[in-house]
Amino acid sequence: MTGPDDKPGRTGHRLRPGGMRLTDLRPLMGRRRDGALSFERFRTDPTVAALRWPDDVLEQFLFDHGDNTAFVNDYNTINLHIITWQLETLPAAHFTGMPTGASDVGCIESYAQNPVHWVTVRPPQIALHWETHGTWLRPPLLIERRLLDPDTGGLQVLEGRTRVGVLRGRLREHLHVAPTTRHGSAAGDKRGPVSVRTLRSSGRFHREIRMMENPSVPGQRRGMAMHNDWFVSGWEHVLPRQALALTMLTGTASQPGFTGSLDDLLQEIFDGHWDMIGGDLDGVLTFTWHAEEWDYEEAPEGREACEAARWEKFDAMLTAAGYPVPTTVRDLVELYLTWGLARRHETSQGTRWSMPTVLPLPGDLLPLDTELTRRLDKIRWIMRTGPLVDVLVNHLINELGEPQEILTSLDRLAAATSQDVNDLRLAVAELVQCDDAKVLRGQDPADPERLEPHHRFRLIMDWVHFHDTRIELSLAHDDA
Numbered sequence: 001m002t003g004p005d006d007k008p009g010r011t012g013h014r015l016r017p018g019g020m021r022l023t024d025l026r027p028l029m030g031r032r033r034d035g036a037l038s039f040e041r042f043r044t045d046p047t048v049a050a051l052r053w054p055d056d057v058l059e060q061f062l063f064d065h066g067d068n069t070a071f072v073n074d075y076n077t078i079n080l081h082i083i084t085w086q087l088e089t090l091p092a093a094h095f096t097g098m099p100t101g102a103s104d105v106g107c108i109e110s111y112a113q114n115p116v117h118w119v120t121v122r123p124p125q126i127a128l129h130w131e132t133h134g135t136w137l138r139p140p141l142l143i144e145r146r147l148l149d150p151d152t153g154g155l156q157v158l159e160g161r162t163r164v165g166v167l168r169g170r171l172r173e174h175l176h177v178a179p180t181t182r183h184g185s186a187a188g189d190k191r192g193p194v195s196v197r198t199l200r201s202s203g204r205f206h207r208e209i210r211m212m213e214n215p216s217v218p219g220q221r222r223g224m225a226m227h228n229d230w231f232v233s234g235w236e237h238v239l240p241r242q243a244l245a246l247t248m249l250t251g252t253a254s255q256p257g258f259t260g261s262l263d264d265l266l267q268e269i270f271d272g273h274w275d276m277i278g279g280d281l282d283g284v285l286t287f288t289w290h291a292e293e294w295d296y297e298e299a300p301e302g303r304e305a306c307e308a309a310r311w312e313k314f315d316a317m318l319t320a321a322g323y324p325v326p327t328t329v330r331d332l333v334e335l336y337l338t339w340g341l342a343r344r345h346e347t348s349q350g351t352r353w354s355m356p357t358v359l360p361l362p363g364d365l366l367p368l369d370t371e372l373t374r375r376l377d378k379i380r381w382i383m384r385t386g387p388l389v390d391v392l393v394n395h396l397i398n399e400l401g402e403p404q405e406i407l408t409s410l411d412r413l414a415a416a417t418s419q420d421v422n423d424l425r426l427a428v429a430e431l432v433q434c435d436d437a438k439v440l441r442g443q444d445p446a447d448p449e450r451l452e453p454h455h456r457f458r459l460i461m462d463w464v465h466f467h468d469t470r471i472e473l474s475l476a477h478d479d480a
Helices: 022-033 039-044 055-065 069-075 107-112 114-122 124-133 162-174 244-252 262-270 303-321 331-340 370-399 412-417 421-433 463-469
Strands: 083-088 140-145 157-158 185-189 209-211 345-349 351-354 407-408 439-440 459-460
Touching: 022 055, 022 069, 039 055, 055 140, 055 157, 107 114, 107 162, 107 463, 114 124, 157 162, 157 412, 244 262, 244 331, 345 463, 370 421, 412 421, 421 439
Parallel strands: 140 209, 185 209
Antiparallel strands: 083 185, 083 209, 140 157, 345 351, 407 459, 439 459
């Protein structure tokens, strides 16, 4: 990259004086397509690191599509250096007619025609998230159209066309879009403000990631961060709805460079008021969104009865474990500190925050009932094994041509798929559990979890059953 004097940097290519465009990434993308550049090396390359974008944005936009002809045609006029990324809320209605780039006109509507199909062809954890939460698992990316043409307004989908199409189709077909749905977007010019609005549309709440520009306001706003372990941990199924926003706020406070209280951070990013967290840290905790339209078909007992029942169960659970029952977000902060979900350190420079790499699980701290325990276990298992099964199945289909039977071992399959042996074991066990495969040693059934890595076994696939219960499709990286 280069600095303002346009001298070449460590990557050996020049950036034009007016900033960085997609075409400036061509040397990097060439190495990426040749398989010589992992995402970890891509994100730490000085050219990319200088953007200071979240990893998820770097991966979805630049790593996956930085040299995609359609993306270059549609977005090469944007100076990437003036863009930063934030989280923002938008009504679901805003997505019903939202376009994408000119090179892919009509693709969102094509996905919206069959939302169930486009979820089914994705990894199982994505379908589970839609059914459980009524939203996508990974936030899409949006831009303000005036970044492309100053005479136009509104938003368009940069990446996540399938996800937006699925949402549009589910709304149209009255499929489940839960009251606690979170859609992700939101980016902004590094000189611009963060604009966060609470979604209230047909009783649905959304979170997006959006890109916007406001050159009239100087200064840089801090980007929001979400702990990678939050959704898989299961805490969102246990705590009041404001816990998600509190976790985002705490994760952001834990980023390098921030010193101060959570109140300070709330003031810095949201001018002291964030609807998603209930206003400020003294906002009252709730399990439902009180301004939303209530879905009496899904919960005929009504909002007040549902809210009371959730609080009764929550109160009993915390009391049994010897913890005080929080009533405000600030109370919940103290529980986060007690439980080890967050840490607060007083230093000579001021208050510092941190979060553990792996969050403690709700069941390790609270007496969960049997139904909730099973539900969280199922969610974690699917999120854990789904990607592993996908890698193994892709190997069997794309490289071996759907063999009915192979003689192999765990260490051989692990080497062929570049997976850890124990991860590969889980993938085989899941195929057996789902009746998609059998594992035999000789003529006798074998338990994949008891096999030694070098043990030879026959993996017998039931491809008819597999394809009857799944639909596999090779698509670009645009996870729903």
